[in-house]
Amino acid sequence: MNDALVEARQLTLRYGSKVAVDDVSFSIPKGRVVGLLGHNGAGKTTLMKAMVGLCGGAGSLQVLGMDPRRQRVPLLQHVCYIPDVAVLPRWARVGELITLMSGLHPAFSAERARTLLKRTSVRLSDKVKTLSKGMVVQAHLALVAAIDARLMILDEPTLGLDVISRKAFYEMLIDEWCDGERSVVISTHQVEEIETLVSDVMMLNEGRLALSISLEDIDKRFVALGHDATVAADMAAAHPLLRYRVQGGSAALFDGEPPASVQALGRRIRPSLVDLFIALTRAPEAERTQF
Amino acid sequence: MQTWDLQLPIYQQLADLLAAGLLDGDPAEGEPMPSVRSLAGQYLLNPLTVNRALQALGDEGLLETRRGLGMYVRPGARQRLRDLERDRFLNDEWPRLRQRLRRLGLGPRDLNWEDVQ
Numbered sequence: 001m002n003d004a005l006v007e008a009r010q011l012t013l014r015y016g017s018k019v020a021v022d023d024v025s026f027s028i029p030k031g032r033v034v035g036l037l038g039h040n041g042a043g044k045t046t047l048m049k050a051m052v053g054l055c056g057g058a059g060s061l062q063v064l065g066m067d068p069r070r071q072r073v074p075l076l077q078h079v080c081y082i083p084d085v086a087v088l089p090r091w092a093r094v095g096e097l098i099t100l101m102s103g104l105h106p107a108f109s110a111e112r113a114r115t116l117l118k119r120t121s122v123r124l125s126d127k128v129k130t131l132s133k134g135m136v137v138q139a140h141l142a143l144v145a146a147i148d149a150r151l152m153i154l155d156e157p158t159l160g161l162d163v164i165s166r167k168a169f170y171e172m173l174i175d176e177w178c179d180g181e182r183s184v185v186i187s188t189h190q191v192e193e194i195e196t197l198v199s200d201v202m203m204l205n206e207g208r209l210a211l212s213i214s215l216e217d218i219d220k221r222f223v224a225l226g227h228d229a230t231v232a233a234d235m236a237a238a239h240p241l242l243r244y245r246v247q248g249g250s251a252a253l254f255d256g257e258p259p260a261s262v263q264a265l266g267r268r269i270r271p272s273l274v275d276l277f278i279a280l281t282r283a284p285e286a287e288r289t290q291f
Numbered sequence: 292m293q294t295w296d297l298q299l300p301i302y303q304q305l306a307d308l309l310a311a312g313l314l315d316g317d318p319a320e321g322e323p324m325p326s327v328r329s330l331a332g333q334y335l336l337n338p339l340t341v342n343r344a345l346q347a348l349g350d351e352g353l354l355e356t357r358r359g360l361g362m363y364v365r366p367g368a369r370q371r372l373r374d375l376e377r378d379r380f381l382n383d384e385w386p387r388l389r390q391r392l393r394r395l396g397l398g399p400r401d402l403n404w405e406d407v408q
Contacts, residue, residue: 175332
């Protein structure tokens with residue numbers, strides 16, 4: 001047995017008649033923060049659902065060494081999940097939700113939930129319907145983070161939140177969840193914001209895994225060269241993955257070392273996750289309009 | 292939120308930020324550094340990135356690990372940082388500056404060595 005928390009081998013998932021996730025293989029070790037990136041309809045939600053046994057498919061998927069479809073109940077004692085359609089009952093008070101969770105989940109700690117809620121402006125006596133969207137999401141995170149689990153799955157948790165609420169959410173996630181042992185998979189469209197937060201990224205493009213890599217390896221594998229407009233033609237001729245604008249000029253992104261002739265024309269800059277995401281989830285450079 | 296530029300790896304940028312703090316005596320020599328978790332929360336960084344930054348400062352002789360207690364600012368860290376900065380100036384910045392001064396035909400006498408009010 002290896003100690004991967006999630007292990008997928010040639011996993012294919014269908015959503016109705018449509019193939020939502022197409023032949024993906026990956027593994028998630030412990031202590032990681034994995035950003036799951038993809039455009040709408042790329043298969044993120046389906047993949048997350050499969051990890052908690054909500055949909056099945058072909059190939060193999062193991063979560064904490066278990067088959068999510070067949071061993072859903074024991075699995076969910078060690079996995080917590082906020083789906084993209086999550087809602088807390090509007091009529092309930094936060095304190096009542098803690099009582100409810102204590103009765104529902106064996107690994108839930110009411111004391112821990114109350115401690116986590118102290119970080120927020122949510123009070124136990126508050127009714128869900130009186131809370132702002134940002135406060136509801138924080139309360140929800142406090143509730144699931146109070147489960148002593150090994151894996152947390154968050155499907156677009158910060159969608160529709162303002163910047164302050166998003167920051168508070170991520171702060172609680174890092175502070176209270178990431179301990180080097182537990183892992184979290186988080187899907188989002190706000191690629192810039194999670195760039196510094198994640199340890200790994202998985203990019204889905206129309207159901208296929210376009211990239212699965214640690215942030216450290218991104219810096220080793222991809223090279224971005226900042227350059228002046230005067231050498232733009234030479235850069236384009238070297239077939240970069242993407243050309244884009246940066247402060248003070250242009251940049252070209254290469255998968256691997258660019259030709260030496262081109263390297264001399266630019267200076268190395270840090271390849272950003274957003275640019276990588278755009279490069280790998282769009283049509284190749286040749287098929288696009290030049291800017 | 293803290294913004295990071297595109298020039299250097301993020302762990303390096305955090306290391307520079309923390310080093311600037313050390314030069315100002317924050318935290319002072321012999322004092323503990325904030326924990327990885329609190330730095331991660333404060334700067335919204337992955338704890339692995341924070342670890343790498345602290346490691347880099349440790350490698351430069353600025354921090355030391357005390358078993359079971361975490362990272363502490365080493366005695367003499369500020370002097371060491373100043374030395375490192377001086378080396379960096381003399382070896383990296385000065386040759387470039389000298390080249391530029393020569394190109395502009397500027398000598399020591401053309402430069403104002405007094406503090407500008």
